Amino acid sequence: MSIITLLTDFGPGKYVAALKGVILSIDPQAKIVDIEHRVSPQGVLEGAFVLASAVKYFPFAIHVAVVDPGVGTRRRSLVMECRKGTLVGPDNGLLLPAARVLGLRRAFSIDRREYCLPEVSDTFHGRDVFAPVAAHLGLGISPSSVGSRVKNPVDLDFGVYEVSKEEVRARILFRDHFGNLVTNLPEQALPSWISFGKIVELEIEENYKLPFLTTYASRDSGEPLLTISSDGFLEIAVNRGDASEILNAEPGDDFTLKRA
Amino acid sequence: MSIITLLTDFGPGKYVAALKGVILSIDPQAKIVDIEHRVSPQGVLEGAFVLASAVKYFPFAIHVAVVDPGVGTRRRSLVMECRKGTLVGPDNGLLLPAARVLGLRRAFSIDRREYCLPEVSDTFHGRDVFAPVAAHLGLGISPSSVGSRVKNPVDLDFGVYEVSKEEVRARILFRDHFGNLVTNLPEQALPSWISFGKIVELEIEENYKLPFLTTYASRDSGEPLLTISSDGFLEIAVNRGDASEILNAEPGDDFTLKRA
């Protein structure tokens, strides 16, 4: 029995159901798991971040991801064979961070129509290409059987950040359901002057002095703090509050941290 | 192992969970797939459209649909036996378009209480009637065992449209997550003056001149276009934008297309 996960920007509903129907028509035993269907429309970077942070918790699985503003154009369709799973989706940067997490081996372009639906539309490759290819991969076809090798998949990564002795410049990548803001700065890249218990200055829309803490609950209700997200990135949060609303910040915003 | 799909206007949450619990109590092996739970409250026509466009992607399945403003009144409860699946839900027009897609054979009224929960409430037939009947159908009871034959199920279809040499009048049925507007005009009904590459005039709240195109990406970002939805209906879209917001239009609105 294969596990197939789905990440899209479709919103939950009939488009997602079409993917599931197509998969189950090919492999009625497949176990389908939703990762996220509310990626901001055409939010490739956000989708890449969510996918990369979700896949590591799964056993070996086929991960289908569809955030695909270029559907119908000449962008390639990919299968990425990794040590701990297989990724299927458009070649627009969406898959590569997750492939790195899973241990990328080889990528292939879906050139052959053999494992696609008989009719491939110009607007819905999730249904016509990615879902059926994923189902066939779950049934055991080799990634290399979908088409030719790709050596240079599109790479967006999560954007740049800068760290110096006095300052950090980075970007907000993701807003969770509580309003916590996850940034692109990995824990390992933090300078020594940002350590637990220290106060730092955050410049974003306005300026704030915030402590860097291990838990939300170490701060008073409604007060902002810095912490490490459950994915290992610097996170801007408010204890029992919505940091995005209170600090007036959202994914895509740049910010600066300074020694206080 | 049977596949049981669910479509409701409950919103995701405990009412949907109750359906799943009831189904799994009767058939712990059932594979349950959500189609949509965000149909506009009591939006029978919208639910009928979503159901009809989703069921065709599934292998043989039991499809439960509950958009049921008449619950507790004398409206009948139906099982529709089709060539490619079975439908279960209220007799208010919700099921019939999907039954046509699946190849309707016979419809039955759920008169017998044998396959319902021991107590049938006046407010929640999804849980008390449709879910348990679906689970029993998945375990192999015959559709005819639920009650007597129904020859005249309620038929709403998707509303009328008019096509002439100069003009098309039709209606918006569905707004997807991106804001694309799917209409009730099937591709086959398009007049010859609406063909790919042509410009037509759209009268809705204001007037627009739009090209009819095969892909969103053939239009500049933020610009409106006509295309064919992945379900085969005329669709009003904006490339990388929200057509519903930009054109100020939504499901239920009528519109006119004219030769430009």
Next chain:
Amino acid sequence: MSIITLLTDFGPGKYVAALKGVILSIDPQAKIVDIEHRVSPQGVLEGAFVLASAVKYFPFAIHVAVVDPGVGTRRRSLVMECRKGTLVGPDNGLLLPAARVLGLRRAFSIDRREYCLPEVSDTFHGRDVFAPVAAHLGLGISPSSVGSRVKNPVDLDFGVYEVSKEEVRARILFRDHFGNLVTNLPEQALPSWISFGKIVELEIEENYKLPFLTTYASRDSGEPLLTISSDGFLEIAVNRGDASEILNAEPGDDFTLKRA
């Protein structure tokens, strides 16, 4: 094959997906069912109500619930062994009403790290503690193997209500997708002067005279009524309308009913 249900305040998405990935990594056969992931952030009472009303429809299952503002503090983590299922989550009142519905036998504190992930973070016990413990419970470990017995789990219940010959004072607990308002007053506690067909006076933000009816559809469209929710609690509703919006009331609001 074990059934594992999930209720959280995470919102659907990657945090929920992490729970599912962890569970499937331990037990790839587990059947995972979502109950609700949209509990108001940190809404322990609301989560407790939703959980208690959902679990009764399920066959024997492991129910994981995570609404956990105290994560990372000294609050205990619990496994509650019940006659009709097992509950896993924080010791903050979230689980106990559901445990009563399922027939509580014994509660245990998750003291041993044996069934948790190798690293337990301070911010995400759902992933690191509750999900892996649930998967192991599904595979057959005994609830008593997770740690020591707990005799006094935190008990919030659903808040108090008062019933007299002239007046009822109670509280709104839950707003469903339609805007119906479910209260904490169980059907059995209703005084004799509130019976079907009677008119009563509701004092909330403003005053209303409402009939107590068995079905929404017995009232004109847009008109408010009292009824019994599908869970057996007094419910304030509007036929084909949103009671929460029309009466300007929401979960947490107190109200009074008087003989009209």
